Amino acid sequence: MTDKQEANQTSGSASASSSTLERVDTIATRTSKDEEAAGSTSEAFSSKFTLSPDFLHKLVSSKDVSRLWHVGGPSGLEVALRTNFTHGLDNDEDVLQQLGNGRPEPVKRKQSIIPLHLEGEDSKGFSDRRHAYSDNRLPPRKSRSYLGLVWDAFNDKLMFLLTFSAVISLSLGIYQSVDPSEPGSNVEWVEGVTIVIAIIIILTATATNDWQKNRKFEKLNKRKAERYVKVVRLGKLVQISIDDILVGDLVKLETGDIIPADGILLDGFDVECDESSTTGESDLIEKTPFRERHGRDQHSEPTKASEKIDPFILSGSKVANGVGTFVVTAVGVNSSYGRILMSLRDVPQExxxxxxxxxxxxxxxxxxxxxxxxxxxxxxxxxxxxxxxxxxxxxxxxxxxxxxxxxxxxxxxxxxxxxxxxxxxxxxxxxxxxxxxxxNLVRLLRSCEIMGNATTICSDKTGTLTQNKMTVVSCLMGLDDKYEDTQMLDGSDTTDNATREKRAQTMASVLNMSDQVRQLLRTSIVMNTTATERDDAGKCDLQGSSTEVALVQFAYDHLGLDQLTSARNSMRIIHMFPFQSASKAMAAVVALPHGTFRMFAKGAAESMIDRCTRVLDGDVRSLQEHDSTKLQSHIQNLAERSLRVLAIAYRDFPSWPPISTTFSSSDHLKLDDVLHDMTYVSIAGLRDPLRPDVIQSVQQCQSAGVQVRMVTGDNFNTAKAIARDCGIYASGGVAMDGPTFRKLTPSQLDSIVPRLQVLARSSPEDKRVLVNRLRAQREIVAVTGDGTNDALALKAADVGFAMGIAGTEVAKEASSIILMDDNFTSIVxxxxxxxxxxxxxxxxxxxxxxxxxxxxxxxxxxxxxxxxxxxxxxxxxxxxxxxxxxxxxxxxxxxxxxxRGVLQRKPEPRNQxxxxxxxxxxxxxxxxxxxxxxxxxxxxxxxxxxxxxxxxxxxxxxxxxxxxxxxxxxxxxxxxxxxxxxxxxxxxxxxxxxxxxxxxxxxxxxxxxxxxxxxxxxxxxxxxxxxxxxxxxxxxxxxxxxxxxIPNKYFLKLTTPIRKLFHMRMRRKAAKERKKAARPPQPGLLSRAVSVIKRETKPPAGPIIPTNNDDIMPPPTAEELKLHRTASRTSLQRQQGEGEVSLSALIAFARDRNGQEQSKESEMAMGLRKYVFEVHPDTVVDDPIVLVDSKEEVEEGQYAPPPSQRADHLMYLGVGDGSGGAAEECRKVRRGSRAV
Structure with missing residues (x-):
């Protein structure tokens, strides 16, 4: 392009921007007049900004696209907010104004993540913006003053009576002291003064304790509110606190984020938001990037199609799917969620x-x-x-x-x-x-005490039981080229920088592959990743999930990767499919030089191989059955070594979106629609070493009567191996995968869930169902989660633990406690x-x-x-x-x-x-x-x-x-x-x-x-x-x-009448609540008339036995029973078509397989072979595996103990029980009977 052409283009851009700015000024003036006519009381804001906070709030809350076009579309909004939709905010806002008016844009800077300390950087540059729109902080809740706390302590009828009596006593004492006719020392007033002083001391001590307690809770609440987001400023990706977000910021969105401010979506892929917390809409709302669809002709009038799009981002909503970037239009009390919070402050619950x-x-x-x-x-x-x-x-x-x-x-x-x-x-x-x-960051106070009585923990694997420090230790390219790090493959911890650099130099020659294959694998890793690079003082540091970082680091060490950001900028990403738990994969589509498109995908190895029809083995050829068998055998070998196994593949398309009739939606592609006919490239094995103290922590839980179960999305053999190393998977335990788990009916789950120790290849829905089945058996359940889809399981559990490092904002919001270090030891x-x-x-x-x-x-x-x-x-x-x-x-x-004693006893039941x-x-x-x-x-x-x-x-x-x-x-x-x-x-x-x-x-x-x-x-x-x-x-x-x-049993005999009298009223009240909650909702007039003719049977007396509904829970409270009735109706629908497998046959087949006694020609064996189900090989022969009726005596009006606390259940498990040796005695009796 010549200098003259550049000047003409610059001039044209300046003219267009000037006309846009004039249009914005006109609209802002008209808007201001309309607000004044409507009686708007908004305060005056900086004249440098043409749009008021009220107008920007209505712009998003009304979801009216025509308002966006009235301010000039994306370019008009960019000018009005004095920002730049490419480089974000700048400290020198005058420079941005010149850029918005058509001046040449500065040279593009290399994007990277850097730490940002706003205190010393934006005090001057953003002063006008803060004055006009404020920041994203909400006014702090007014705390109770010390005198107010004193009044709260004094505001009691008994204290009033005591003070009134003390004042009268003091008055009489003073009267006697000044009466000369009274003989003696005249000190009758001393008692009254002493009582008053005692009252003052009581009030002061109570108020002081309350004040200190409030101070601690205030600090805790401030810590709970700390969140950070990624924004673009000065052309760089920076991480700031949500409190420091300003109008005009470009905020990055990822799946699992909770949106901190209102805004307009500018760019993104497959963004769907859950706005139920703000609008009450239960369905996911698809968001369309405004600049992407309508930025080509920013000065054209809106069409009917453009009026139907929804680019509006509401604060407080959750990003259910997709990634994107939005420009902030309202913050703090001016945002939608901010106004809701200010009008309805949280009321603390007991x-x-x-x-x-x-x-x-x-x-x-x-x-x-x-x-x-x-x-x-x-x-x-x-x-x-x-x-x-x-x-x-x-x-x-x-x-x-x-x-x-x-x-x-x-x-x-x-x-x-x-x-x-x-x-x-x-x-x-x-x-x-x-x-x-x-x-442990406690979000809900009730979870603190409930956790003390937890009976079972459903824990993730990655990051919780392991260190979340992934390293590629095995890589198979094609069918034969193999790289293995023998030191780390055996589990030795040699991850220090010096050792890694030395190995990188000596192992580079091991990769015997062509440059073409090397480049293809490198491009696949670089383009299909969410990892980012931080340039801190000249040192590059990778940021992101441990899996992504490990793969990119492998590309640096062995595939010739020079710089992540420049490599990603070398190709244009057309579409991204974020990781989805259902497909266990993620993908990215890039444009190739010759007008075609290529989709790079990676995911769970065994499922990815099933989606491949070709293999890159020197040249691209068809994937034969023996090739697939060889690859599956390699995957199983790596999984048995406790490695996470991923497969990398690609697929070429002549056009994008592809022309096909098999897609679920013409406008919204799903990954499953295109994830087939893939070309296999590589299989990578990643080692994530166990945390040093996790074995001891698991043993402490088992000694405390808390059973630990692993629920993970990893490969079945990988999960088994790590659970065995941790001490979770032991004799008497059962391991299965998610598809097998989903085939069992609720009644079958109730029989086998008490023995379930490992659930692999599980989905978030599997985790939720497992939590509900355990709660239905009166277990007090704690569960860990880090993903957005884990929110349902975190909410369903008695105590939900979210990961503070790897967890999404949605998971943290749904949790009760946040693990700041993602460590299982913190749960203990x-x-x-x-x-x-x-x-x-x-x-x-x-x-x-x-x-x-x-x-x-x-x-x-x-x-x-x-x-x-x-x-x-x-x-x-x-x-x-x-x-x-x-x-x-x-x-x-x-x-x-x-x-130490607190972890050497059984947990207390709910109703104790x-x-x-x-x-x-x-x-x-x-x-x-x-x-x-x-x-x-x-x-x-x-x-x-x-x-x-x-x-x-x-x-x-x-x-x-x-x-x-x-x-x-x-x-x-x-x-x-x-x-x-x-x-x-x-x-x-x-x-x-x-x-x-x-x-x-x-x-x-x-x-x-x-x-x-x-x-x-x-x-x-x-x-x-x-x-x-x-x-x-x-x-x-x-x-x-x-x-x-003195044994308690002797005291019980003496005090039985007194205890019954004391607890009788409490039990009656609880029984009334259960009976009231168990009743169906009040019917209408016609239904009541019918019920007179046909009366319902009364519920049986005694403890309420859970039914075989999917979501039903134990009924200790009326509120929970009310929830169970609603959930059971939907769960009954879910049961249809399930129960294809006989549980007893599956257990017998698994035991025979352990002993290698099954008949390969058996038709039943061939049918059961497709289910991934295992009974621990060390399980004794007389172990029934399934839950049997308890023979333990239960006191009248009490619930039977959950399976995890029953001695007849624990006697078969090779783990601690925390029951003071009751299970061990049963084990001795069982061994003795077997010997006889």
């Missing part, structure tokens, strides 16, 4: 533990309030009876009434479990903060923390109920037996006990770290009461002990210490109070283990809060006893009395050991 404690708190509150009311009326009746005989006049009578009233209110305060909620939230806040340091840590949270609440509950019962009964009995002022504890002393019981105990018992038998045993015995000790000191202390004076009598009452506090002090240590374990000091040195609380309690108690005087009504005890208090307190520790040694 966790299951909080729900259990809420119900328990209601009963304790009811009991405590009733006890306090009865206590008050008894004292009131006695007061009224003695009223005429009370000396001192009206003032003395008023003081007596006020004293009994304050004591009654304080009794209710002691009985109300105010610290329960504090203990739960404090334990959750502490655990989630520490879990973050253990690479999550189990430990979940059990620690449950234990923390039980510790606190055991400690608090002991005080509730003992302090309440002691005060009530002593006040009723004697006078009110003769109660063993005064109001102020009881408030001090309340501080210890609530705030201090929550801080010390809810902040323990996990110990929060107060266990061991806890009741300790609560009752400690309460009785404390009451006996205090009664002896209170009523017989004058004889024990020969008290003759009033001061000595006061010392005895102080000793009773002091002894009671020291018993609580040591009982707090005793409550560190809520079960029957004897080591109560395990992990105590790791909890500084415990020692801090103990020190504060001892210091406070010492000061109160020595210097309390009239305020606390104490007198300084003697040395012997101090020793007595401490010794009697210490005795709670050996008493706790003795109680733990």
């Amino acid at each position: 966790t299951p533990l909080q729900q259990k404690l809420g119900s328990l708190s209601k009963y304790i509150l009811l009991f405590g309030s009733l006890f306090g009311v009865v206590f008050f009326f008894i004292l009131l009746i006695r007061f009224l009876v003695r009223l005429p005989s009370i000396e001192g006049g009206p003032r003395a009578k008023g003081e007596s009434f006020l004293e009994l009233f304050m004591l009654s209110v304080t009794m209710v305060v002691i009985g109300v479990p105010e610290g329960l909620a504090l203990a739960v939230t404090l334990a959750l806040a502490f655990a989630t903060t520490r879990m973050l340091k253990d690479n 840590k999550a189990i430990s923390w979940g059990r620690t949270v449950n234990d923390a609440v039980k510790k606190f509950l055991q400690f608090q109920l002991t005080i509730n019962f003992s302090a309440g009964l002691l005060t009530a009995i002593t006040a009723l037996v004697g006078e009110v002022d003769e109660a063993v504890f005064t109001v102020v002393q009881l408030l001090w006990v309340n501080i210890i019981m609530d705030t201090f105990a929550a801080l010390s018992l809810a902040t323990d770290y996990p110990t 009461p929060i107060i266990t038998v061991s806890m009741w045993k300790m609560i009752v015995v400690q309460t009785v002990y404390q009451m006996i000790v205090i009664f002896v000191i209170h009523y017989a202390g004058d004889k024990l210490w020969a008290a003759n004076t009033e001061h000595q009598a006061s010392q005895i009452q102080t000793t009773a109070f002091n002894t009671y506090i020291f018993m609580q002090l040591f009982n707090q240590t005793n409550c560190r283990t809520p079960d029957s374990r004897l080591n109560i000091f395990e992990g105590i040195m790791r909890n500084p809060f415990f020692f801090f609380v103990q020190a504060v309690t001892v210091t406070g108690q010492t000061l109160i006893v020595i210097f309390g005087g009239n305020a606390f009504q104490t007198a300084r005890p003697t040395g012997s009395q101090w020793a007595t208090s401490i010794v009697l307190g210490v005795l709670t520790l050996p008493l706790g050991v003795a109680v733990r040694c």
Whole structure:
């Protein structure tokens, strides 16, 4: 092109852009007037931008293409937003304006991914843009102030009554002090002041704990909101936080992304979005790139066909398929999803533990309030009876009434479990903060405690059990040319850079292939990849999935690849098919120089070979049956070495899109439509070594009673080999592939799923079905996932773990916990923390109920037996006990770290009461002990210490109070283990809060006893009395050991009537909820009339047994049962046509195949040979494999344990059971019976 032609073209572009800009100004002016006429209240924005935020929001939300054409189409939008649809935003926005007005574009820069720190780079360049449109941050949620938290703690009826009583007491005390007619020291006001100070201390301590808890949750929420996207700026691909996205940015989209802002799709392939979260539309919406279809004639008027396209990208929607680029038009509160979030902030939901404690708190509150009311009326009746005989006049009578009233209110305060909620939230806040340091980002609080009771884990393989560091260790080109890295093929870890460089030099000559074949394989890898290259300080670093990076690195080392970006730019990509789990493949179509097109594809080796009809073996020839058999044998050999096996192939087309009638859609090609008649090129084996600590982590799970299952899309033999190395696949286990799994009916799945340890070549739908079948058997299921299609399984599971590194945004959004390091070991840590949270609440509950019962009964009995002022504890002393019981105990018992013991016991079932038998045993015995000790000191202390004076009598009452506090002090240590374990000091040195609380309690108690005087009504005890208090307190520790040694069965016999009475109402309520949820939706008038004639049968009593529906789950709650009814209707349709195989015959065939006893001529054997199903070779002969009816006795009203917790099931498995040896005893019995 000549200089004159370039000048003419430049001039023409400038004129066109100028006319476009004038058109934009006209439209913007008209739009602004329309908004003013409509009463728009949008604030003024920078005059450098012609389109207002409101107009841009309506541009996308209305999905009206005509609005795009009114602003001049793509070029008009480009000018109006002062961006560039090729190079993105620039710090110098004046340069971009000149580019948009037709100036020559700068030289194209090499695209690469670089780290971007916006703080120091765009403070000036984007100031006008930020002022006009803001950034993508939402205004932070207004946090509760400290004074607000104090008011929340004070906003309680009981606290109001106590404060009101304290104010009256203080007023009377001040009146007596200033009355000269009153004899004595006139210090009656001290008690009132002390009560007020005690109330202030309670409020301050509660508010401080809440404030610290909120601070931790705020930090956690900020971490949860952190997300990064790839945008084009300065012509380079950079990664920034979603908060820093600006209007005019060019954002890259990939399958699995959650769209961060509104915009217009400019380029893309097969982009489909799930907009159900924003528009409610359940179907996937196909997105058409606006610039691609209409950029050729940007100044032409829109046609009817162009009006029907949908290039509008809505924030908050999910990219279900495809890749593309869109320009941002609205961010933050101006975007669609931002406006929804601002109008509807998330309401925090209660966790299951909080729900259990809420119900328990209601009963304790009811009991405590009733006890306090009865206590008050008894004292009131006695007061009224003695009223005429009370000396001192009206003032003395008023003081007596006020004293009994304050004591009654304080009794209710002691009985109300105010610290329960504090203990739960404090334990959750502490655990989630520490879990973050253990690479567990908790998104849903409920998942933290649920994970502690998980019974099974369905884990991915790549990246979770393995290191996600793929390396090509074997490559077969054609049929004979083979490259093998013998060191890494054997599993040795020699991946350091020096060794790799040395091997790359020495192994390059091994590839005995022509330059043509080498170039074809290199081009196939380079063009059909999602890997990108980052140029950081002159060093090239590959970014992307481990498989993609391994293949590109192989091309660098052995195929002569020089630079990835330049190699990709050498050819034009016409179409891309992203990886699809259904086809287990991905492909890219490129334009060849002679006008033809070539599709490069790679995917699962065994399925890709089945799609090939030709082979590149020197020259292209037909793929014969013996060739296919040879390749399949090679694939199996690599898979048995724990390698991931991929096949690379291509296919040529004379035109694109191809002319054919077999396509599912003329406008939207599917990969399966063209993935056939391929030409085979190469088979690659990739090694991904196991994580160093994964074997130990799997063993820890098995010791904790948690079964681990591998669910992967990899080859069956590869999955088996890695599962065997991990310790997942062991004797008694079953392995199968996805197609075989899909052939089984729900009833067959229910029989075999408890033994399923490996599920290979599985689809995301298989994973979801497996999760639902396990939950139907009352398993508490945790599942890992990283892909977009894994979202359904993550949602279906009790706890969903998304991969923080390899996971898509959709998977993270559907998960409960994000594994920041993609490591299976982090899941084990999550189990430990979940059990620690449950234990923390039980510790606190055991400690608090002991005080509730003992302090309440002691005060009530002593006040009723004697006078009110003769109660063993005064109001102020009881408030001090309340501080210890609530705030201090929550801080010390809810902040323990996990110990080794938490992973050496079985998980708790869903419906287990929060107060266990061991806890009741300790609560009752400690309460009785404390009451006996205090009664002896209170009523017989004058004889024990020969008290003759009033001061000595006061010392005895102080000793009773002091002894009671020291018993609580040591009982707090005793409550560190809520079960029957004897080591109560395990992990105590790791909890500084415990020692801090103990020190504060001892210091406070010492000061109160020595210097309390009239305020606390104490007198300084003697040395012997101090020793007595401490010794009697210490005795709670050996008493706790003795109680733990008593078998629970003896305590159960003594307390059966009490336990039934306590749990009867809770069970009735749960039964009503289940019965209500099991009923079908309310019918119409005609249906109700019919039901009168034909009444439905009542549901059977007892536990609800799951039916053979695909999606049904166990019914612990009404909400879940409601979900199951809806899901079961669709799952019944899915069952039609399945059940082609006999499960018993399949198991028998697999066992015979292990023993090599099957008859090859058997017609049944030939029919079963197509199913990929294996029973572990070490499985004993008498193992039934399928699930049999449980013979374990189940308590009335309780569910039977899930299969993973049944000893008769675990006895056949060669894994740990975490059941305290129950399964091992069964194994010994089984071995003995076989020997006989």
